[in-house]
Amino acid sequence: MLPLLPVFICLMTAILQCFFWFLPLGKKILHITAAFFLLAAVIWVYYSTLGNHYLILQMGNYPAPFGITFVIDKLSAIMLLVTAFMGLSVALYSLVDRDLIRHSTIFYPTYWFLLAGICGGFSTGDLFNLYVWFEIMLISSFILMTLSDYKIQLDGTLKYVVLNLIATILMLSAIAMLYGITGTLNMAAMSAKLLEINASNLIVSAAALLCLAFAIKAAVFPLFFWLPASYHTTSVSASAIFAAMLTKVGVYALIRVFTLLFIKESYFLHPLMLGAAGLTMLTGVLGAAAQHNLRRILSFHIISQIGYMLMGLAIFTPLAMTATLFFMIHNIIVKTNLFLISGIVRRVKGSFNITRLGGILQNAPFLSFLFFISAFSLAGSPPLSGFWGKLFLLKAAFVQSHFFLAAIALSVSFLTLYSMTKIWHQVFWKAETENGHYGIKPLRLAEKIFMFSPVVLLIILTLYLSFSPQFLFQASNQASIELFNPQNYISAILRSGS
Numbered sequence: 001m002l003p004l005l006p007v008f009i010c011l012m013t014a015i016l017q018c019f020f021w022f023l024p025l026g027k028k029i030l031h032i033t034a035a036f037f038l039l040a041a042v043i044w045v046y047y048s049t050l051g052n053h054y055l056i057l058q059m060g061n062y063p064a065p066f067g068i069t070f071v072i073d074k075l076s077a078i079m080l081l082v083t084a085f086m087g088l089s090v091a092l093y094s095l096v097d098r099d100l101i102r103h104s105t106i107f108y109p110t111y112w113f114l115l116a117g118i119c120g121g122f123s124t125g126d127l128f129n130l131y132v133w134f135e136i137m138l139i140s141s142f143i144l145m146t147l148s149d150y151k152i153q154l155d156g157t158l159k160y161v162v163l164n165l166i167a168t169i170l171m172l173s174a175i176a177m178l179y180g181i182t183g184t185l186n187m188a189a190m191s192a193k194l195l196e197i198n199a200s201n202l203i204v205s206a207a208a209l210l211c212l213a214f215a216i217k218a219a220v221f222p223l224f225f226w227l228p229a230s231y232h233t234t235s236v237s238a239s240a241i242f243a244a245m246l247t248k249v250g251v252y253a254l255i256r257v258f259t260l261l262f263i264k265e266s267y268f269l270h271p272l273m274l275g276a277a278g279l280t281m282l283t284g285v286l287g288a289a290a291q292h293n294l295r296r297i298l299s300f301h302i303i304s305q306i307g308y309m310l311m312g313l314a315i316f317t318p319l320a321m322t323a324t325l326f327f328m329i330h331n332i333i334v335k336t337n338l339f340l341i342s343g344i345v346r347r348v349k350g351s352f353n354i355t356r357l358g359g360i361l362q363n364a365p366f367l368s369f370l371f372f373i374s375a376f377s378l379a380g381s382p383p384l385s386g387f388w389g390k391l392f393l394l395k396a397a398f399v400q401s402h403f404f405l406a407a408i409a410l411s412v413s414f415l416t417l418y419s420m421t422k423i424w425h426q427v428f429w430k431a432e433t434e435n436g437h438y439g440i441k442p443l444r445l446a447e448k449i450f451m452f453s454p455v456v457l458l459i460i461l462t463l464y465l466s467f468s469p470q471f472l473f474q475a476s477n478q479a480s481i482e483l484f485n486p487q488n489y490i491s492a493i494l495r496s497g498s
Contacts, residue, residue, distance in 0.1 A: 003057040003070040003123055005041045006080055007263060009034060010116035017109035027108050028095055034112065035084075035091040042084040043078075049077040054489065055460070056125075056496040064494050065186030069125035070104050071493055074479040075325070079122045079252055082329050085461070086244040086336050087115050087453035090237050096450045098347070099235035103147040107237070110147075114140035114241065121249045125493055128185045128495040129176055130253065133216065134171070135456045138164050143294060145230060149392040156230035167216035174210035177202060178261075188493035191260045191486060211254060211269060218250030220310060221279040224303045228287060231302070232295035232352070236343030239295060243302055248328060248366040251309050255324070258313060259483040260490075262315050273314035278405055281307030281412040288419045292426070294352045296344045297419060298335070301378065304330045304412055311405060312393050318480050320396035325476035327389030330377070330465055334386065337374040337458040345427060348441050354423055359432035368428045370455050375424065377462050379417040385465035392473070 001008075013034035020026045048055055049072060059068040072080070091111070094100060100107050117136035124130050138161075145157045179185055181203060182193040194203065213218055219227040227247070231239045262269065284304030291297045309331075312324030342352065344367060349357050361368040377384035390413055397406040443451065482489065 001057060002045060003055045003072045006038060006084070006119040007070075007116055007123060009038050009041055010112050010119055012451065014109045014112035014116060017112060018268070019110075019346075021105045021321050024104070027104065031091055031108050031111075035088040037116070039084040039088050042080045046077040046081045049074055054492040055090060056493055058496050064496050065184045065189035068129060069186055069188075069493060069496075070123050071125035071188075071489075072115075072123055073489060074482050075252070075255070078325065078329065078475060079248070080119060082332050083115065083118050083245060084124065085457075086241065086332060089340070089458055090241045090244070092450050092454040093240065093343065094235075094237035096444075096447045097235055097237045097343070100147065100237060102386040103235075106143065107147055107235075110140050110143045111237075111241070114144065116472060118245050118249060122252060125187055126185050127178065127187050127190065130187075131168070131171055132177060134249070135168065136355045137249065138168070141238075141242060142245065144242075147232045147235060147238065153346050156226075156233040159226045160230040163216060163223060167213040170209050171213035174206045174213065175207070177206040177209075181206070183280060186493070187256070187260055188490040191263075192490050192494070194261060195263070203262075204268055209272075210217065210257055211262075212251050214253040214257070215276070216250075216254065218247045218254065218306055218310075219280075219303050220306060221283050221303075224280065224284070224306075227303060228296055231299040232293055236346070239299075240339040240343070243298065243339050247302060247306055248332055251313075251328060254286045254310075255313060255321070255483065257317070259321075260486050263486070270314050270316055273310055274402065274405060277307050277310035277314050277424055278358070278408045279307075280304065280310060281347065281408055285412045285415040285419070289415060289422075292353055292355050294345065294354055294423065295339065297354075298338050298342060301416065301419065302335060305335070305378075307412070308390065308393055308409060311409060312396060315396050315400050315402060317396060317400060318477075318484050319399065320393070321480040321483060322473065322477045323389065323392030323396050325479055326392055326469070326472055327386075329472055329476070330385040330389045330462075333458050333461050334374050334378045335464070336372070337455055337462070338378065340451070340458075341371050341374060344455070347447070347451070348443065349427075350441065354426040357427045357429040361428040362431075365493050366452075369418050370452075370459055371428065372424065373459055373462060375420040376417075377466065379420045381417065383466055385462055385469065388466070388469040388473075431483065 016030060017027060020030055053074040058064060108468040114137060117133045117140060120133035121130060124133060142161055182190045184190050216223045231242055281304050284300050288297045288300035309324050309328050312320040346352050351357060380386040380390040394406050491498040
């Protein structure tokens with residue numbers, strides 16, 4: 001039952017939170033306790049996958065490909081581990097998030113349903129159940145996005161829901177086509193049958209529809225506008241977990257289908273992805289350069305960073321895949337931290353508008369240091385973790401002679417550095433604004449503890465990856481080797497439950 005444990009913890013916590021709605025202290029204790037339990041469970045799961053082991057559960061002990069399959073390989077284990085860390089970090093911050101004072105009764109159970117959807121997406125071995133977990137994420141994130149009192153949320157939420165519902169329709173259509181072709185929804189069995197079938201227009205069409213659906217979920221050019229229109233409108237806690245995981249589940253799904261299902265269709269899809277990667281990087285970073293709202297800047301940078309991940313997937317070599325996984329983990333950690341720091345900045349200064357801010361370096365040097373590490377790691381400044389991720393991606397691009405894409409990636413990195421420098425100057429370096437009514441607001445003791453502890457935790461992880469990148473590189477490389485040898489994955493699942 002170990003593959004089911006992360007999902008089980010999230011679902012049980014969500015259900016229990018519904019019964020603790022009248023006990024404010026009980027809700028918070030359960031919230032944090034469950035986050036630590038989830039982290040411990042996922043660490044157990046991760047170490048159980050070491051040594052080329054797959055964790056497989058056939059629900060009801062039905063033989064594969066019948067029934068519901070949960071399977072955790074090294075890629076799933078890595079993604080579950082980072083999900084648990086981000087879940088704990090945001091859970092700690094949410095305890096003192098002022099945007100949630102009136103809405104905590106709804107936030108806590110919905111947050112855990114969202115984590116259940118994320119963990120389920122990383123754990124499932126069934127294409128239809130991947131759709132189910134995506135729907136749980138969509139419904140949960142829709143609720144979390146509306147937990148505030150601002151009219152601007154309606155516009156952002158509408159764009160978010162409509163485009164994601166379109167992605168859902170595309171995904172279901174592709175699943176129906178693949179089921180008609182192969183007669184199964186189990187991804188291992190489907191892969192085995194697709195390898196035996198000559199590539200046809202119908203398979204290519206299904207592949208294109210499925211990849212388009214996941215590309216929308218991942219905010220790939222040109223269908224990314226829902227993200228910067230919505231992420232900055234909700235609470236800091238919700239936007240932090242969105243920034244951390246939602247688009248990354250879309251990237252994970254793209255990696256999974258490209259390395260498992262549509263191996264023979266790569267001749268058609270990879271050139272399109274190379275172009276989409278470059279355009280996603282450029283449009284995201286140019287959009288960020290034009291913004292003055294701190295969270296909107298960070299939201300546009302999510303898009304540009306997705307372009308880097310798509311770049312590695314499109315190059316499609318073991319080194320490029322390793323670089324993609326390394327970069328994705330780094331980005332999840334750093335991006336979550338930047339959103340949490342933006343929340344602290346708003347709490348102490350009263351605004352997200354960088355033109356109205358200033359003087360934080362003088363008044364809050366520790367907060368300035370925390371931002372500096374995260375921001376310049378995102379930009380790829382050496383020797384921080386973002387530098388290593390981009391270095392590996394550029395090396396993979398040069399080896400495959402993708403010089404133009406490498407040039408775009410380098411240009412985007414410099415533009416990202418410009419955006420981070422702009423924030424550093426406007427918010428931290430420059431003197432306090434003349435009107436002065438956004439002066440520093442002291443934090444209560446509980447706010448200091450629960451706001452800064454997750455940020456410090458993520459800074460420690462960032463610095464660890466910066467000065468000891470070999471640990472994550474080796475883990476990513478092992479996952480990449482597994483992905484490029486799908487026969488072991490297929491055989492392990494098809495033997496299970498028999």
